[in-house]
Amino acid sequence: MAIQNFVAYNPVRLHFGEGVVQTLGETIKQYGKHVLLLYGKGSVKKYGYYDEVTGILKNAGLQITEFGGIQPNPLVDDVRRAIALGKEKKVDVILALGGGSVIDSAKIVSVGLVHDIDPWQFMLWQAFPEQSVPLVTVLTLAATGTEMNAAAVLQNTETGKKVGFVHPELFPKDSFLDPAYTVTVPKDYTAYGIADLIAHALEAFFGKGEPSVIDRITVDIIKDAMEQAPLLLNDLKNTAWRANIMLDATLALNGLTNYGRSSGDWGVHALGHELSLLYGMPHGATLSIVYPAWLKLQAGRIPKRIQKLGDLLFGLTDIETVIQKLEVFFKSIDCPVRLADAGIDESKKEEILHQMNKNQDSGMVYLLNDADRKQIVEYM
């Protein structure tokens, strides 16, 4: 497949390192005087990030309108309310303080504020934004990569359906990545974030296109995360390890791993979402279960590709060993690799398969049919 034609574009300005949040005021002032501050359900207040950020905004003479309480699975209803509030208050700029759910919500708010369109229409790809209110982010969880890309995922309050939208207007203008803002993430969610970023790199690796330098770089991100993970998980307050994982997570989904590819695969993500939907499992914990099973299914179909992964990642090409080593890694960071590890009984497999088949979860490159999904669920 070699290099596939591609367009690369990413205008996000990344401010990375300890203390960068101190310069937030100057950055935001470029975009206006009145800030709509979005945040989640309390941890930013509990750990002092809210106080520090609002203090910086006030010192910079900025006016603040707040919208807190965004859920971990962000709801379009909250986005609608935030848009109404922002329109009423005539805000100039949005600041998202939080993880993926807050930033994803803020992205849709940023386009919703300047269009008279229900935001769910964007999510259904039925309407496309022509402009946006400038969005600035302060990241508090390394995982999704949303801080440096143009994608957002929201859930519909009534249907429970989770859908994603990608559009250049969703790029944040500036993202502040201060590792000190992630030191309070608990051990389990730190590990799930690591599983998530590794899965993002794998989705790219199994995408369409095999650009040689980007294959290497994609695996470098995985390799680095696997090396940093035990250091960080044994020393959660260490900002140096936090910084390394934070950078890995951003690189895993900021477009770089798709240079030379025309798409990622994303089949494992689709399957994993069903586990979250059915049992409320954290996203990263679904991926550490589904990826090994997906690889077992693909072992006989794309052996060379999996051997390439094994060679770059572990210096070995025996496929069974490659998958086993991935599983050993996930277990070592307390991420589940079987349903049983997540406390989900064998007897649920039928229900899971039913849900996956109902949505015809497939991926974009190595397509899955009903029989494939059955095999994957059996492996889980």
Add this chain to the structure above:
Amino acid sequence: MAIQNFVAYNPVRLHFGEGVVQTLGETIKQYGKHVLLLYGKGSVKKYGYYDEVTGILKNAGLQITEFGGIQPNPLVDDVRRAIALGKEKKVDVILALGGGSVIDSAKIVSVGLVHDIDPWQFMLWQAFPEQSVPLVTVLTLAATGTEMNAAAVLQNTETGKKVGFVHPELFPKDSFLDPAYTVTVPKDYTAYGIADLIAHALEAFFGKGEPSVIDRITVDIIKDAMEQAPLLLNDLKNTAWRANIMLDATLALNGLTNYGRSSGDWGVHALGHELSLLYGMPHGATLSIVYPAWLKLQAGRIPKRIQKLGDLLFGLTDIETVIQKLEVFFKSIDCPVRLADAGIDESKKEEILHQMNKNQDSGMVYLLNDADRKQIVEYM
């Protein structure tokens, strides 16, 4: 040193792959109707790129003003003339068709067109642009990375001095990287381009900051170039190998390798420039001579850093062997590793050292004094 604080920002839209130039017209039309077309000394006409590009512009209904004849070491005088022409003709957008010298010239033209300031003042960092005319590039030589960065190097016609300027206004809006536009680059200049891109990655690796994932990525760009080089040099018309090297060259100097670093070193480049100045040596050919000598000087001073390079690049940490393997590679692609290989006699070493000491060429991280430069020249 771990990760150093950094700001990453690169808004260039990269259009990569065979045939992408076909969409050039639509892209340029976004920016206006009247194009200032800059190109070099004839090879784009000889090989048909000029005809194809001007045909595409005309089909798109665009008006063209031409400025050809830009030199391989681009001169500020040409830039001044191009600015005068562009102002007179009231152009809306600039198209640079060529390699580093044409694109670098076009960057300064793009800011010169909208300021009443002699362009050399920008080059001396005595004036800073506030805006620019949109710049689009079509790259015909993989080497300098200028297609996706905000730097330009120009030479002063009177003094012969070569200086660089870096400013966000110098980013091209769009860069078209079609590997088919590089297949006519002769074998020697293809190899010098590879030496140049490897040296760019090394300058970053020996910069300030040791971000673990970026160290891996930086070295993997080198590793990929070393692997692709013999494939390409034995099959110069092969667009797949051309594409791989083209992508390596862009990644080596588009900012990525400086994530987590506060600067590169650039000492080797400074020393290499003196050889170009004294003997007209091609830039890449100076770097393959100076880098091994610089590494020999640094072997006793920064052994761990060089061992890290060796470990990531060759899986070995004996410093002498690491340097030797780099030299073997450069020789294998017919790049000189000693002055003698470039036909420069031992007796010139005094003159070379004098020139280097006169300019106090040093680099930014592992600073060099007169005695260091003497040692380096002895190794060359």
